Amino acid sequence: MARLRRCLLVLLLVPLFAVPESAAAATSSFRGVNWADARDNYVDGWVIPTGLTAGDSYDSVRGKADGIITGFQTKLGANTVRLPINPQSVNSDWWGRYKGAADSALSHGMKVIFGYWEANKDGFVDDGGAWNTMWDKVTADYGGNGNVYFEPMNEPFGYSLNAWVSLCSTWLSRHSAIPRGRVLISGTGYNDNVTGVGAASALTGTLLSLHFYGFWASDTTRSAWTANLSNRLGSYSSRTIIDEAGAPMTTGLDYSAGHQDGNNFTAYFAATTDLARSRQMGVVYWPGLRSGDTYSITRQSGSGLETNNATGVTQLRWGWGL
Template sequence: MSHSTAPDARSHRRRRRALAATLAALVAVPAAALTSAAAEPTAEPTPLAAADFRGVNWAMPGDNFTDDPVVPEGLSESDSYDTVKAKAAAVIEGFASTIDANTVRLPINFDSVPGTAWGDRYAGAVDAATEAGFNVILSMWEGNSPNGRIDDMNGFNAMWDAVVDRWGSNSRVHFELMNEPHGYSAGDWANIAATWIANRPEVPRNRIFVSGSGFNQDVTGVCADSRLDGTYLSLHSYTFFHGEMTYDQWMNTLAARIGNCGSRTVLDEFGAPTDDGRNYNDANSTDNFVRYIRAATDTVRNHDMGAVYWPALGGKHTQRPDYDWYSLYALEGSGTNLTLRVRSTSMVDRLHHAWGI
């Protein structure tokens, strides 16, 4: 039995929303302003719907929790800005050509932002992605012993000020305030996010991602907080959060953690093994990973959400000595001549289903 919606329903809904927004704008703007706008285009594009984020995570080998600079797989801390940019351009082109992605989520930490030795070079990855037309989600990660809390609030603010100074005028760069803030209560985390926004009124709200509470596991609380209106919401889901469940249980669990907030929500971490032949297209599978991925991708599609797979490259080396068994790609080539090999075509099929393409 299929658990999908009609193939073109989502695209119709998005086209209707876009048309309605365009007509409303045209009615509201005086003719003189339209003439001026035609001569001098606005710097900010029409705000993206959450469903327009179709992407992958590019992570550091061994995961992004580190006390050192965070260096995604394929890059080297000794690389120059130009080398980073050339390598990133090759990787980003691979993401686009193999799965039609348009978004990459990149980690940052205190030692990996403009103004630091590595951060000034790592900026080449962000610049390569945006110049290729990609959306970039920059997410702040903790150090090597994560407790779900910001260890140094002054350092946190200085880090984000440097990022906003560098890319605040680039509408393709988005700011995810903190990855998995599980050391805070839902209310305390909302207060931190609201303070970040209030202190940076120049940052458009449609450039901000607020993580759900816990390990980004529930967005209903931050969605209901009016101080965070207009921001995107970040949700994470993995089998190890919940254990074995049926397809329907997975669907119900995800729905409860999204509520009516799907149009603002991007599932920017979810993943499963890609190197052992699991068939994620099998709707009758009794494998928990398959049921979970099918439910996650159906949920994204049904709720008009965005989806960013974890990981494309990088990640934990716990099940395999040399790579993350969830990783969508094997990185091949050398120097700046990098290519990507897809590990699981059925996982790509499910991503395409989630994205409505």
């Protein structure tokens, strides 16, 4: 996630004008969590989400994932998991084993979002050839499963809007057998604004993904955060999944009603979940599980999970419409 690295640039990209609210939304069926690598997903090597190890067999990954996925469902009410991929992971023997995580989620009736993280941390696809090979393999393995969704790139901040639309158009043409409604196109910058990609006719019919974090501003009221998020969505709420949003869950903050305004993070999280609920947008929390991350809403406990903040869970479920 590289929060500090992104903060200043995101502030510079925030629109300064208000935009009208979108029409009725259609992404609220995504009640998700990110299952992330403890090192962050920007790794030059295999991505290995918390709880898995590089030495795991397919059966071991599948068994460990069964406990974690069940925890996401029973402790949170999640029905979607976002999994990181990169060419190093997919174009190697790790892929045949790592697929156990996705297969576990699918066997539990979950949706799966595969998202590409680059390793160079410069906002560009690292190697176009390896990236294409990766996506050819992933779509060949999971393109026929209607519960699997594909996000060509996470946080494409190196690209201009036109260059990013062009790259996504090429991806859509190469993988034209995948219905556009199962492709998530990241917003520009750090996934922080979907108005440009939403308006691009070349991307018509795709879903859009937005990231939104409380460290991007210092506001302490829900109204200020609601305006901030609304500007980033423009009129495209109906196509948008907020597939990264999160706040500290291990520091004792109280996210319950009556304790929201007055604190940067509680006001932010209340505004985000309130707007998602009112516009019926999907939210994929960052992270559902990641060791060493104060934002992690769960932690491992035996073969399963426990939650880190009951009020945070309640507020997230509110945003999911539960």
